[in-house]
Amino acid sequence: MRLILFDVDGTLVDSQGAITACMTQAFEGQGLVPPAREAMLSIVGLSLPEAMAQLAPEQPAEVQAALVDRYRTAFKTGRLMQGAAHAPLYPGAKQVLNALQAVPEYLLGVATGKSLRGLEGLIEAHGLDMFVTRQVADHHPSKPHPSMVLTAMAETGIPPADTVMIGDTSFDMEMGRAAGVTTISVDWGYHPSEQLNADHHLTDFADLPGLLRRIWSAD
DSSP states (O other): OEEEEEOOBTTTBOOHHHHHHHHHHHHHHTTOOOOOHHHHHHTBTBOHHHHHHHHOTTSOHHHHHHHHHHHHHHHHHHHHHHGGGGSOBOTTHHHHHHHHHTSTTEEEEEEOSSOHHHHHHHHHHHTOOOEEEEEOGGGSOOTTSTHHHHHHHHHHTOOGGGEEEEESSHHHHHHHHHHTOEEEEESSSSSOGGGTOOSEEESOGGGHHHHHHHHHHTO
């Protein structure tokens, strides 16, 4: 059996519009100047408390906590209003996920900085019922701590040699390396691909099944 773990934002779904809009609402709601767009996208993948600590390091803990609450409220409101359009899947993502799910020895999972509520809403909106292990920020230290990957492997009984972590940020790659699994970066996400230092790199979602076959055929 093999375990294929995906990051969500910037890897499976293009949520940058939603993230930057909700972050802007959160900061303006606190009477603060929103960070630059590049700064907002640089923290995608971190848990929200860690993200706000990086975006507003000069603010006291209670203000950072208020920013987290305002962001969550804005994101939930947007998701309920827009449905799947709030964070659309990247081209080819659903087709590749369906193809991988059809391989008997493959187990699919996610390791995301989203909350459980946010992930469940996204899964429902896009019909992504193929993930057998779902690791979220509610239950783990923020990426790049390896807890999410280690727990996913423990839940499924899959060792590091038979596990891959797929993501778009340095946090994903560092998390995967810390857990001892093979890392695969994608170039359509939020961190520059040349900074990711992954074991393998994707420029097209459609290439993932072939890449996985090559990785595991060497075993």
